[in-house]
Amino acid sequence: MTQTGLPARRTAHYLLGQIIGEGRLMAELIAAGALAQLPADDRARAQRLTLDALRGLDRADRMLKPYLKKPPPAHVMHALRLGVIELCSGEAAHGVVNAYVEIVASNKRTQPMKGLTNAVLRKIADEGPAGWAKRPVPLTPGWLRQPLVAAWGRAAVTAMEAAHFAGAPLDLTPKSDPAAVVAATGGTLLPTGSVRLHDAGQVSALPGYDSGDWWVQDAAAAIPVRLLGNVTGLKVLDLCAAPGGKTLQLAAAGADVTALDVSENRMTRVAENLTRVGLTARTVVSDAFAFDQGAFDAVLLDAPCSATGTIRRHPDLPYAKDGSEFGALIDQQAAMIDHALTLLKPGGRLVFCTCSLLPDEGEVQVEEVLERHSGLTVATPDSPGIDPAWRTEEGGLRLRPDYWPDYGGMDGFYMAVLTKPA
Numbered sequence: 113m114t115q116t117g118l119p120a121r122r123t124a125h126y127l128l129g130q131i132i133g134e135g136r137l138m139a140e141l142i143a144a145g146a147l148a149q150l151p152a153d154d155r156a157r158a159q160r161l162t163l164d165a166l167r168g169l170d171r172a173d174r175m176l177k178p179y180l181k182k183p184p185p186a187h188v189m190h191a192l193r194l195g196v197i198e199l200c201s202g203e204a205a206h207g208v209v210n211a212y213v214e215i216v217a218s219n220k221r222t223q224p225m226k227g228l229t230n231a232v233l234r235k236i237a238d239e240g241p242a243g244w245a246k247r248p249v250p251l252t253p254g255w256l257r258q259p260l261v262a263a264w265g266r267a268a269v270t271a272m273e274a275a276h277f278a279g280a281p282l283d284l285t286p287k288s289d290p291a292a293v294v295a296a297t298g299g300t301l302l303p304t305g306s307v308r309l310h311d312a313g314q315v316s317a318l319p320g321y322d323s324g325d326w327w328v329q330d331a332a333a334a335i336p337v338r339l340l341g342n343v344t345g346l347k348v349l350d351l352c353a354a355p356g357g358k359t360l361q362l363a364a365a366g367a368d369v370t371a372l373d374v375s376e377n378r379m380t381r382v383a384e385n386l387t388r389v390g391l392t393a394r395t396v397v398s399d400a401f402a403f404d405q406g407a408f409d410a411v412l413l414d415a416p417c418s419a420t421g422t423i424r425r426h427p428d429l430p431y432a433k434d435g436s437e438f439g440a441l442i443d444q445q446a447a448m449i450d451h452a453l454t455l456l457k458p459g460g461r462l463v464f465c466t467c468s469l470l471p472d473e474g475e476v477q478v479e480e481v482l483e484r485h486s487g488l489t490v491a492t493p494d495s496p497g498i499d500p501a502w503r504t505e506e507g508g509l510r511l512r513p514d515y516w517p518d519y520g521g522m523d524g525f526y527m528a529v530l531t532k533p534a
């Protein structure tokens with residue numbers, strides 16, 4: 113970080129304002145160059161600070177509340193929130209307070225509130241990490257918390273919130289030899305075959321990156337392909353393929369893979385990933401609905417969804433989104449399932465999955481497709497390491513961030529294997 117730390121803090125303050133105030137996602141902001149002007153260590157610092165602030169936002173607001181007679185303007189509130197995060201993680205008070213007072217003073221409208229900022233942050237500094245630790249786990253914003261509580265109950269949502277607050281370790285999918293990846297990286301072999309690293313650091317510096325021995329993929333995201341069992345020689349279509357984690361798994365398992373995605377940009381990443389790990393697949397840039405070259409043995413449909421299962425790694429999501437787009441996504445998922453079924457040969461299998469915590473994007477989709485298509489059946493989801501308790505009534509698999517607490521959680525995911533009548 114630069115000596116004063118101000119550029120990284122200003123950037124974090126900007127990012128927080130854009131995410132909470134303008135509904136923009138972190139990935140979108142980074143792609144638009146929000147970090148581009150910073151040196152590498154400041155970039156990492158700004159990003160970490162923003163993500164920590166989002167994970168701890170509700171707790172930071174609870175700490176600030178007794179010191180604020182009324183909510184200040186967003187520009188001040190975000191500076192205070194970032195100040196809380198830094199002060200409560202043990203940063204020296206002097207530098208932190210000065211930096212956020214300067215950020216508040218740099219805006220003409222909030223300039224008169226620099227005294228308040230200074231006074232509040234000094235009080236927070238007195239409370240410090242001990243004051244932070246005694247506050248409850250941050251709650252998910254209400255628009256998302258409500259449907260989650262309705263679906264899973266209050267206790268489960270509290271456990272999910274603890275997992276979201278803890279963040280995510282780094283999971284690798286080995287190309288061929290999990291034991292060799294464990295030996296090279298010092299990671300832990302998970303029951304389902306992924307390798308988990310805590311405090312991994314820079315991904316491209318890890319052993320085996322250059323030689324393409326693995327790729328980054330959450331352990332939960334690696335399960336849908338495994339549900340297909342032995343795919344050697346099978347003709348498999350990955351219908352929403354980018355950035356390609358599941359395409360790589362299918363290709364590594366010996367399938368004859370067609371990888372399709374509507375986004376040309378994202379498809380470039382699939383091609384790059386295939387090259388890095390030395391695997392091949394036919395790549396197609398097309399809208400899934402316009403693709404009609406059928407007779408596949410299996411189709412994998414990792415459909416666009418709310419991504420609410422990935423909040424551990426993307427804590428910006430509940431603040432950038434408000435759920436208003438989810439209805440259209442749910443309709444699109446149902447239409448995609450129907451289209452995917454037309455691309456299967458008789459007796460072929462469709463794996464439908466979403467990285468969502470909402471039953472409307474999982475369990476309900478499968479219940480409804482079974483009503484729409486007579487003769488369609490659900491195969492019991494099975495592969496090494498699957499806990500039978502994850503299986504659902506309609507025959508799918510429900511994964512949640514609060515599962516595997518001793519290993520460090522997993523992404524929220526839903527998946528089911530549907531078999532077309534022969």
Ligand SMILES: C[S@@+](CC[C@H](N)C(=O)[O-])C[C@H]1O[C@@H](n2cnc3c(N)ncnc32)[C@H](O)[C@@H]1O
Nearest residue numbers: 352353354355356357358373374375399400414
């Ligand atoms: C959840 S992501 C897929 C992740 C990918 N399966 C993996 O494991 O790396 C959903 C993908 O669907 C693609 N997509 C969205 N609408 C689509 C459409 N109409 N046709 C094809 N792809 C689409 C998006 O571009 C995005 O890459």
